[in-house]
Amino acid sequence: MDVVGEREDSPVGTMDELINPGVVARLRDSLVSVAPQLELPSLEDVARNLEAKRLRDRVDLVRDALLRDIPGGFPTAERVVTDVLAEPRFAGWMIWPVTEFVSTRARESGSEADFDAGMDLLAQLTIGLSSEFAIRDLLIERPQRALDIMRTWTAHDNEHVRRLATEGSRSYLPWARRVPWLIEHPDATRSIIDATYRDPEEYVRRSTANHLNDLSRSNPALVTEIARTWRDNSDANTPWVLRHGLRTLVKKADLDALALLGYTGDGLHVARPTLSSVSVPAGGTIEFSSVVTNNGETDATVAIDYSIGFVRANGMLSHKTFKLASRQLAPGEAAVVGKRHSFRPITTRTYYPGRHVVTVQANGILSPAAEFDLEG
Known part of the structure; x- marks a missing residue:
């Protein structure tokens, strides 16, 4: 989720604090400035009850x-929100709950006209803060109608609206509600990503690539078909879009995806990684190296990744794959590749002590696993 301009509301602590009493107070002031008749007692109360709540x-x-x-239903919501869009204080993270408010009122109405107006209002709001989460409920309610509208956004003059078309309609948008219809109809959004893979803004192209990668979870054949079409009608940025959009299929050694990206070699061998230590302190790093050898009779273009098997809270391993390198290897040639992986605390993953593993793969061919212990 991206905010335009300066993020005055950015947290000094956790992500949960993005919506804090100060943000809510400024939202209330913004609304009262355009609708003085509103008393907003619930909004005032909620500002005092956010502590210990997740974002x-x-x-x-x-x-x-x-x-x-x-x-007052959607017409009142539309009028108030349209007015507050012109209020300079209405900015940053306070926009997120307003997008959810608009989506709820548009769905409650049951009117197709209000549905369309709600979609339009989300497009206006997304210029200040992405409406990608709020739009999911409208996609669940009327997926085909919502997509018809979103297709028109691919030609919008604002990159944030174009990105809403690609990001909001992703099959597996992170942290968002699932839209089962999108997963059941993976080709339904093809016209959206076909229209945006050569977008002038990297911001939009990245979303399009992530959208394509999402589709690979349910329909790899469709993804490689789309990628082939894009490759044959490419611009200077298309190779990056294809690499990013096909990354999951490459990690899974999908032969069509590898070939589309120019990766070759049918005689590769990947040695078990050599570790700097078999024990890593909490917050420390593990350094490893591996040897990739081309035992084939022709040159090989190789995509090399590594995977860490992280211990979960239940003691099971959860594997996460990371990019490592690309290499050109002549017949009989070997390359040493390595990486230092940090276990410093981050907000997106909790590290648990126990036996972890690391593997290296070349064009999807896996090395044997090397084990190490992460200390508590």
Whole structure:
């Protein structure tokens, strides 16, 4: 989720604090400035009850307060939100719960006209903060109607609206509600990504590549068909889009995806990684190296990745694959590849002590696993 301009509301602590009492107070002031008749008591109350709540829960609490404080159905919501868009203080993370408020009112209406107007309002809001999460409920409600509208956004003059078309309709958008219809109809969004893979903005092209990668989870054959068409109608940026969009299929050694990206070699061998240590302190790093050998009779173009098997809370391993290198190897040639992987604390993963593993792969061909212990 991206914010345009300066992020005054960025947290000094955790992501949960992106929606904090100060943000809610500024949202309330912004709304009162354009609709003085609103008293907004629920919004005032919720600002005092955010402590210890997760970010998503905070968004929902603010949305629910808006639903209580601004009655009158979608026409009232549309009027208030349209007015507040012109208020300079209405910026940053306060926009997220407002997008959810708009989506809820548009769905409650049951009117196709209100549905369309709600989609349009989300497109306006996304210029300040992405509406990618709020639009999911509208896609669930009327997937085909929503996609018809989103296709028109691919020609919009604002890159944030174009990105909403690609990002909001992803099959497996992270942290977002699943839209089962999209997973059941993987070709339904093809016209959207066909229209954006050569977008002038890298911001949009990255979303398109991630969208293509999502589709590979349910229909690899469709993805390689799309990628082949894009390769044959490419511009200077298309090779990157294809590499990023096919990354999961490459990690899975999909032969069509590898060939599309120019990776070759049918006689590769990957040695078990050599580790710098068999024990890593909490917050430390593990350094490893491996040897990739081309035992074939022709030159090989090789995509090399590595995977860490992380211990989960239940003691099971969860594998995550990372890019490592690309190499050209002549017949009989070997290359040493290596990496230092950090276990410093990050917000997106919790590290648990125990026996971890690392593997290296070349064009999807796996090395034997090397084990190490992460200390508590």
